[in-house]
Amino acid sequence: MSHDATKDIISLSDVIKQVPQFAKKLPNVLNGLRHAYLRRPSSACGLGWAFEKAVEENPTGTALLYEDQKFSYTELNAWANQIADYFLKQGAKKGDVIAVMIENRPELVVTVLGLAKIGVVTALVNTSQCSKVLSHSINLVKPFAVVIGEEVQQAVLDVQNDLELAKDKYYWFADDAFKTTAPKPFVDLAQAIQTCKKHNPSTTNQVCGKDGLFYIYTSGTTGLPKAVIFKHSRWMLAYGTYGHVLDLDQDDVMYATLPLYHATGMVVCWCGVIAGASTLAIRRKFSKSNFWKDVQKFDASAIGYVGELCRYLLDCEPTPEERNHRVRKMIGNGMRSNIWHEFKERFNVDEVLELYASSEGNVGFSNIFNFENTVGFSPTPYAIIAFDKEKNEPIRGADGFCQKVKKGESGLLIGKITSRSPFDGYTDPEKNKSVIMENVLKSGDKFFNTGDLVRDIGFRHAQFVDRLGDTFRWKGENVSTTQVENIVSDYEKISEAVVYGVEIPNTNGRAGMAAITLQEGKSLDENDLKNMVNAFKAELPAYAVPVFLRIQKQIETTGTFKYSKNKLKEQAFDPEKCQEQIFVLLPSDAAYSEVDATVFKQINQGKYRF
Structure with a gap:
């Protein structure tokens, strides 16, 4: 049965009813907004800075859980510092790129953290890639080095001759299950960092908002992936908004089984954990049969999701574990309207913090008031404009300007480009031009075209409808x-x-x-x-x-x-x-x-x- 979207229109009285629940989070939200919006461009910030802050707040608390491994904030920080120190000694400097291709395990998390502390950009390579797509993805970002897990070494060795990379810049982590010697040309990074310094590098405080943090890959219309730059300023925006709205504390455990080469896992889930000096629990790959067992094993209180994961869990036969847990909140995107209420009821979850964002975009929504069937509220400047699906273009009036849709109607979501909501862009300047719209609602304005259709459901809330394009x-x-x-x-x-x-x-x-x-x-x-x-x-x-x-x-x-x-x-x-x-x-x-x-x-x- 299709979902009746007219029932999701939000009125003033609906918002007022949710205020008491939201008010409990308000101090933390305001603190987050201070981090997100009130920092000077030259101030130290970003992933490394925020993690070191969490270490100060909760030094002996658990930072990371994986299988039977457990790392305190102090231990994980020291390990990351060794990686930072090693690559500094190898000549890596702020702005360099290192491609990292490791499945969800501690080595991925700590490598990303270590590189962030020295201002090196991590290119988060999809671990499913192979052949021409893989060589393209790595060469695209012109890396200083590549760091891989043993689990993907064959895919990398298969394209080694196509990679534009010095022979001594291949690094490797053994797979926990198979302790072996690194094959040529790889250097065993776990062994190489043994004598490196464990204290915080001074470089952490030299990283600021304009510096790059990640390259995240998105589908390209040319048939090959695009690399989107994700700066520390955008990470701080996620940390200050999603991270603090999630409202975790030192007793909370976030279970994230999403691939960490995507922003939902690496940015949204982890920044919420760091904001609360909480615990991140990860699994190598999603398993629907082990999901609620893992939730119990790690004593998770929050989970990260995408819509597909939610549907898989609903498809499973009921088990005692699926309600016998302390999960009360979840954060992610893609929860379908026709399963939203059913999921909350069956699995005993109170809050679904659905969000909307894209790796390259400048507009975001977050379900801060805990309504159902919405990507939430957006504080950023945006518009939803009339769109002709047959012609595949926005509708412009006789005056040449686009028209905003009425409440309840669907249209193209566009984000206004301002100093507070910049468009950081792709590695390809031509691609940047293709997604920027000019003279949209008035002369001289500029908007980022998200390529997504959404429905305006009132009070700056939207509902995802469909993805356009290729x-x-x-x-x-x-x-x-x-x-x-x-x-x-x-x-x-x-x-x-x-x-x-x-x-x-x-x-x-x-x-x-x-x-x-x-x-x-x-x-x-x-x-x-x-x-x-x-x-x-x-x-x-x-x-x-x-x-x-x-x-x-x-x-x-x-x-x-x-x-x-x-x-x-x-x-x-x-x-x-x-x-x-x-x-x-x-x-x-x-x-x-x-x-x-x-x-x-x-x-x-x-x-x-x-």
Whole structure:
């Protein structure tokens, strides 16, 4: 059943009812806003500065939990200081970039922290990447060095000859489960830092807001990832807003099983922990069967989420652990309206701090009043403007200006570019130009185009509707349609491919679907249906492999030769609407199989858990 969005309109009386609950957080929120907005540009700030502050507040308290490992704030800080000291001795300096590719474990957390203390930018490489995409991602940021975990060493060794990196700048951490010797050309970083200094480096206080902290990768319209700079000033903004609204204290434990190469885990969850001098508990990879067991094991009081994670948990059979815990709040994004209330009720969670932000954007929302079905409230200047989905462009009036939508209506979300809400941008200047809109509501103004449709539900609250452009979200990851089109088109029998996202009932995001045309005289046999899966998996992360294929004789284009995706999205994988052959890669299958009326019905009834 679809959710009735008209019921989510927020009135003044609704806000007044939530004030007593919000008032309890107000002192902490005001303290956070002081950090976020009132610091001078030249003041020391950022991840390293805030972590050292937390060490002073809670030196013996637990900073990090992982499996059976436990690190106090003092211990984790000393380890990070050794990494900082080592790379200073290797000649790394403020503004240099080091690419880091490690799965969720202490070595990733401490490396990021150590590099932040010396002003080195960490490029957070997606651990699912391989082949051309991986070499592109690393070369794109021109790194001083690369630090990897043993678990991804083969993917890096496979592209080593393509990397623009000195042979003596490869560093390695053993996987906890397999203590081995670092293969050439890697240096074992755990051994290399043994004699390094454990006290705080002076460089921490030389890092300020304008300095880079991370490169976070997002899907690129060219088919390869873009690297977005995330400065210490933006981290302080997250720390001062999301971090303090979360309102954790030294007794709290945040369980984050999200990949830490994404901002939701690395920035939002961890900054909330640091703001409260609390504990971060991490897991290598998400496990729905172990989720609530881990919550009990770590005695978690808060959890980080994305919408896909929430749906997976709801799909599981009920267990005693899912209510026998002290989790009362959660922070993240992508909670679907049709499961929001059900999730809170079933798992006994009081507060869902849904938020909206993008790695590159300048506008953010946070659900500070704990309403349901909203990304929350935004203090930053923004507008929601009328948008023509068919023409794929904002609607401008006779005067040339865009029009704001009315309450209850959907439109394109844009963030006003000001000194307080700057647009830090991409590594590619041309890409920066393409997302900046000028003369939007009046002459001379500038806005950042988020590429997202949202609904205005009143009192500066919004509701996420859909993502525009050449990306879609699946399995909690952004998928570049162009990247997938390039890989699919490389298959020997395929002439052309158009990739788009389609909705599967009771799932989050959109599953990848490729409409393909075959080379003249070619057809697909049983071997192809298996070989295509292997070929796609060799070049794409698992979440980007198309779930559906549609065989077309000719791909429809617009008058300007752009692919007509709207009709394809609407027909999705319904064989009756398509009147063409449809294939699906069912969960756990090794080959594509045909979608007939029976399979289509089973997919819609939820027989298969995608």
